[in-house]
Amino acid sequence: MARAVIFDIGNVLIEWRPERHYDRVMPRARREALFAEVDLSAMNAAVDLGAPFRETVLALAERHPKWRAEILMWHDDWIRMASPEIARSVRLLRALRARGVPVFALSNFGVDTFQTALVEYPFLREFDRAFVSGHLGLAKPDPAIYELVERETGFSGADLLFADDREDNIAAAAARGWKTFTFPLDSARGASEWAARLVAEGLLSPPEAE
Incomplete structure (x- = not known):
């Protein structure tokens, strides 16, 4: 025992369902494009290893201006994903x-x-x-x-x-x-x-x- x-x-x-939350706030096809083009998982893995949350999300958003608002949601809406x-x-x-x-x-x-x-x-x-x-x-x-x-x-x-x-x-x-x-x-x-x-x-x- x-x-x-x-x-x-x-x-x-x-x-813990990030995709589910994004699907609530944008068309699913757009969410799928976001997740395909931007490595959100790698960003989250860096945070999980101790990288500062807000700064890490913001840095990724700055590298992808097309998706800036959507990437920042990872920080601003985090508790809704969790x-x-x-x-x-x-x-x-x-x-x-x-x-x-x-x-x-x-x-x-x-x-x-x-x-x-x-x-x-x-x-x-x-x-x-x-x-x-x-x-x-x-x-x-x-x-x-x-x-x-x-x-x-x-x-x-x-x-x-x-x-x-x-x-x-x-x-x-x-x-x-x-x-x-x-x-x-x-x-x-x-x-x-x-x-x-x-x-x-x-x-x-x-x-x-x-």
Whole structure:
């Protein structure tokens, strides 16, 4: 049985759907052109590794004047892309803590964006510890960030059960012997299956996992 649980945040506790937000505010074809022409993912990855949020977005906007207003939305509308919370996952986090199970976060998240998320989602303060890539200068799936988690928590291998939505992050954890759960993009189904997994691992009872 696992002895500690690690949650990713995006698409496990909070929906992270930039494309969905952009589709709400512009025609889908224009959004697809934006995402094809501008490497927003690389910009976001730099932020996740600790680059200053506003300055990084602004620098990309200056390099792409055609898309300047749309790129700046990544900063100005960020909390709308990182929403809503996945309520059942939050309940599972709190149920685990109520049982005395050590619970950690391991997430690719910028310094500034994580601070914004803490204000919007106070439950993010409820972990025993949050391992945030922007603060660490390391990001999943770099094996070094998993090694750091093991060193700092004192847990390793099958002691750990880790939920993440990305297969590459899961594969890196599994390579270290961690137990893993791949969270589906359908958040309702994902939370239900995650609850069932926590019960199967003996970490929660069925009533606690509701």
